[in-house]
Amino acid sequence: MGIFKRIKTIAKADINGLLDKVENPIAMLNEYSREMEQEMAKAQKALAQQIYVERKQADLILETKSLVDKRTRQAKLAINEGEDAMAKLAVQEKLTHEKQLAVYQQQYETIKEQTQILKDKLNELQQTYNELQHKKILLASRANVAQSIKQIQNVTASFQTDAIARGVARAEDQILLMEARVQAGSQFASPWAQYDAANRNYVDEEEINKELDKLKGEKQAG
Numbered sequence: 001m002g003i004f005k006r007i008k009t010i011a012k013a014d015i016n017g018l019l020d021k022v023e024n025p026i027a028m029l030n031e032y033s034r035e036m037e038q039e040m041a042k043a044q045k046a047l048a049q050q051i052y053v054e055r056k057q058a059d060l061i062l063e064t065k066s067l068v069d070k071r072t073r074q075a076k077l078a079i080n081e082g083e084d085a086m087a088k089l090a091v092q093e094k095l096t097h098e099k100q101l102a103v104y105q106q107q108y109e110t111i112k113e114q115t116q117i118l119k120d121k122l123n124e125l126q127q128t129y130n131e132l133q134h135k136k137i138l139l140a141s142r143a144n145v146a147q148s149i150k151q152i153q154n155v156t157a158s159f160q161t162d163a164i165a166r167g168v169a170r171a172e173d174q175i176l177l178m179e180a181r182v183q184a185g186s187q188f189a190s191p192w193a194q195y196d197a198a199n200r201n202y203v204d205e206e207e208i209n210k211e212l213d214k215l216k217g218e219k220q221a222g
Contacts, residue, residue, distance in 0.1 A: 026143055029136045036129045043125055047118045054115050057108045064101040068094055 071094035078087035 026136075026140055029132070029139060033129070033132060033136065036125065036132060040122065040125050040129060043118065043122045047115070047122055050111070050115045050118050054108070054111045057104065057111050061101065061104045061108055064097050064104055067097045068101060071097060 071090045075087045075090035075094060078084070078090055
C-alpha cells in the first residue's frame with residue numbers, strides 16, 4: 001500500500017470515528033439532558049426573582065392601604081376638631097395614595113400572571129425532563145441490546161464454518177479408522193478366548209426348565 005493511500009485510509013478512519021461519536025444516540029440524549037437542566041436552572045432563577053418582585057409588590061400594596069387608612073382617620077379627626085386646612089391636606093394625601101394603590105394593584109395582577117406563566121413553564125420543563133430521563137433509560141437499554149446483537153453478528157460472520165466442517169469430517173474419519181483397527185484386531189483373538197466367551201453365554205436345558213417352572217408357579221399364584 002502506498003504512503004498516500006495509507007494516509008487517506010487513516011484519515012477516513014478518524015473521520016468515521018468522530019462521526020460515530022457525534023451520532024452516538026446515548027451521548028445525544030445526555031447532551032439534551034444537560035441542555036434541559038440548564039434551561040430549568042434559568043427558569044428556577046427567573047421564578048425566584050419573580051416571586052421576590054411579587055412579594056415586594058404585595059408589601060407595597062399593604063403599606064399603601066395602611067397610608068390610605070391613616071390619612072382617612074386624620075381627615076376625620078381634623079374635621080371633628082374644625083381644622084379644615086388639616087382635613088383638606090389629609091384628604092388630598094388620601095386620594096393620592098388611593099390612586100397609587102390602584103396602580104400598584106393593577107401591577108400586582110400583571111406580576112401574578114407572569115409568575116404563573118413562569119411556574120407553568122417550569123412545570124412543563126420538569127415534566128419533559130422526567131420523560132426524557134425515562135426515555136433515556138429505555139433507549140439506553142435498547143442501544144445496549146442492539147450493540148450486543150451487532151457484536152454477535154460480527155462474531156458469527158467471522159466463523160470459518162467450512163473449515164470447521166472439514167475438521168470435524170477429518171476427526172470422524174480418524175475415529176472410524178481407530179474403530180476399524182480395533183475390530184480387525186479382534187478377528188485375530190485366540191480360539192480359546194472365543195470358546196471361553198461362547199461358554200460364558202451358554203444356557204443349558206436344566207436352567208431353561210427351572211425358569212419355566214418358576215414363571216408357571218408365579219402365574220398360578222396370581
